[in-house]
Amino acid sequence: KNNKGIFIKSRAPITAYYEISSVANMELLALKGKNALGKEFYVPFQTTYPTTTQYTTSNHQYRPYSSFDIVATEDNTEIQITVPQAVFVYPGQNLSASTFTIWLNKGETAIIPPYANLTDILYKVSRTNRLSGANVKVISGGNIAIITRDDMVMAPSSNVDFVGDQIVPIDLLGLDYAVVRGRLTSSQEYAYVIGTVASTAVTVNGVSVGTINAGTTLPVQIPSTKPITTIHADKPIYVYHLSGFTAGTSSTQFAGAIIPTISVCTGSSQVAFNRTKASTSVGYYDFYLNILVRDGAETSFSITDKNGNDATSLIPGLNTSSSYTLVGSTDPFNKWRYASFNANSIVSGADEAYLIKRSEEHTSELQSH
Numbered sequence: 001k002n003n004k005g006i007f008i009k010s011r012a013p014i015t016a017y018y019e020i021s022s023v024a025n026m027e028l029l030a031l032k033g034k035n036a037l038g039k040e041f042y043v044p045f046q047t048t049y050p051t052t053t054q055y056t057t058s059n060h061q062y063r064p065y066s067s068f069d070i071v072a073t074e075d076n077t078e079i080q081i082t083v084p085q086a087v088f089v090y091p092g093q094n095l096s097a098s099t100f101t102i103w104l105n106k107g108e109t110a111i112i113p114p115y116a117n118l119t120d121i122l123y124k125v126s127r128t129n130r131l132s133g134a135n136v137k138v139i140s141g142g143n144i145a146i147i148t149r150d151d152m153v154m155a156p157s158s159n160v161d162f163v164g165d166q167i168v169p170i171d172l173l174g175l176d177y178a179v180v181r182g183r184l185t186s187s188q189e190y191a192y193v194i195g196t197v198a199s200t201a202v203t204v205n206g207v208s209v210g211t212i213n214a215g216t217t218l219p220v221q222i223p224s225t226k227p228i229t230t231i232h233a234d235k236p237i238y239v240y241h242l243s244g245f246t247a248g249t250s251s252t253q254f255a256g257a258i259i260p261t262i263s264v265c266t267g268s269s270q271v272a273f274n275r276t277k278a279s280t281s282v283g284y285y286d287f288y289l290n291i292l293v294r295d296g297a298e299t300s301f302s303i304t305d306k307n308g309n310d311a312t313s314l315i316p317g318l319n320t321s322s323s324y325t326l327v328g329s330t331d332p333f334n335k336w337r338y339a340s341f342n343a344n345s346i347v348s349g350a351d352e353a354y355l356i357k358r359s360e361e362h363t364s365e366l367q368s369h
Contacts, residue, residue, distance in 0.1 A: 005071040005107040015272035020162055027162035027255055029147055037143035038169020043068040043134045044194045044240035045148055046163055046256060047217055051127035052154040064152035064160075065125035067113035068134060072104035074142025079104060082135040084215060086115040088124050101139070133194055133215035148240070148256070155252035156188065163242060163256035170196050173236035174261025178327045179229040180290040180338050181222055182243030184252065189222040190242045191259070197235040204231055206330070212237075228338055230328050247283035262292070262327075262336055270357040278348040289315060289343040291324075293358075298324040298337050300359035306352060314345040 008016055008031075018029040045066060055063045070079065082099040089095060094115040102110055112134070116126035130150070138144055149164035179191045193202055195212035202209050204220050212218050222229050231239055239259040246252050260267065277285040291301075299319045303311045317323040317339075324337035346354060 001102075001104070001108055001110050003107060004109050007107065018166075019276060021276045025152055025160060025162045026253070027164055029164055029166050030257070032145075032166050032168055035168050035172055036145040036166050037073065038171060039138040039143060040170050041136045041144075041146050041167060042170065042194050042196050042215060042238060043131060043136065043146060043148050044167065044192055044217070044238045044258070045130035045132035045150060046153065046190065046192060046240070046242040047130050047132050047219060048190055048242065049153045049155060049254070051150075052152045052158075052160045053127070054152075054160070060121070062123055063121055063125065063127070065113045065123060065127070066130050066150040067111050067125075068131060068136070069109055069111050069147050069149060070104065070136060071109045071145050072106055072142065073144065075105040077104050077106075077141030077144065078102075078139040079110075079141075079144065080137045080139050081112065082137075082215075083112070083131055084133050085126075085129050085131060087131065088113050088115040091122070092124065094124065104144075106142075132192070132217040135215060150256070153254050155254060157250050157252045159250075159252045161244065161252075161254035163254050165240070165256050165258050167238070167258050170236060172261075173238060174263030175233050175236065176263045176332050177231040177237075177239040177259050177261055178292055178333060178336060178338065179222065179231065179239065179241055179259055180292060180340060181224075181227050181229070182241075182255075182290075183245030183286070183288060184243065184254075185224065185246040187221055187224055188252065189224075189244075191220040191222060191229060191231065192238075192240040192242070193218040193220060193231060193233070194238040194240065195233075195235070196237060200233050200235040200237060202231065202233050202237070205229060206328075227340065228325070228327055230333050245283075245286060245288070247280075247286070251282075251284070262332055267292070270355055272353060272355045274350070274353050275343075275346045275348040276350065279344050285348075287343045287346055287348075289341045289356075290338070291341070292327070292336055292338045293324070295326065295335050295337050297358060298339070302357050302359070304355050304357070305347075306354070311346075311354060315341050315343055317341065
């Protein structure tokens with residue numbers, strides 16, 4: 001437990017995200033505002049790739065690990081946590097797979113990592129297990145927010161990257177999801193479906209893939225040949241996307257994101273963003289814009305820079321109908337279109353900012369990740 005919770009408040013709508021902007025092991029956690037606050041969550045993780053082995057010698061007492069981190073918004077918040085595997089409790093204890101209770105005050109956070117019976121390090125944390133499907137429920141007190149974090153995930157190329165995002169409570173979930181593929185090569189991308197109700201039937205790209213229970217994680221491999229993957233369930237689910245890009249011939253950069261449902265009205269009419277680093281000659285820090293938009297609203301975008309100047313021309317084809325493809329042929333997927341743009345013309349820099357906005361005469365929503 002610590003006092004690392006950060007409270008951000010504004011007098012007008014803002015976009016906020018937390019970025020780990022190192023040379024390597026980068027990641028961006030999109031903060032969901034009021035949509036992040038709730039009373040019950042199931043926590044998603046990628047379950048395909050382990051934590052790096054680069055720091056497993058005895059002279060590395062502090063090693064990278066995965067965890068979910070909870071922050072409270074009110075004092076005396078009682079939180080019940082059910083985990084599928086044992087968790088590590090500093091300085092050297094562990095709790096077996098079970099249900100336990102913690103209390104947090106406003107601004108306090110709790111870090112919940114998986115346990116491994118190691119003898120040569122201070123943090124006895126597992127590099128192979130993930131607490132995917134853990135259930136977190138407020139028994140009394142105010143709303144909480146949760147991030148899922150996975151430090152230094154090791155790709156098949158042995159590159160490492162942070163994978164994480166801020167998640168949403170179960171009352172903002174839906175039945176239908178569209179996953180726009182990123183830029184990883186081969187078949188390294190996955191979507192992870194996490195059940196919230198027993199006996200949930202899951203369909204991927206129109207084909208039944210089985211039934212899951214509450215807290216069950218179903219990995220869905222995304223083929224390199226499919227730019228869009230549709231997921232449907234008969235009960236509410238989480239969908240967590242492991243994506244990223246491959247720079248040059250072998251450098252794999254992972255990232256993670258919660259995918260918003262398209263079952264209900266979702267998305268934003270405008271999104272602000274910043275590009276931290278410029279692209280290099282071998283493709284490091286290339287910048288892409290993925291858009292999921294209501295059918296019929298795909299030609300209504302504008303982009304402005306930090307000075308309010310029109311910058312729409314930086315994304316060629318942004319308002320061209322042929323740039324967008326229907327997500328699917330059945331409801332609700334036939335009501336949405338998607339596109340992926342190379343956005344390397346966007347200027348990088350910590351003090352740069354852009355706003356992508358949908359024209360007000362359209363009532364459809366924009367999703368981007």
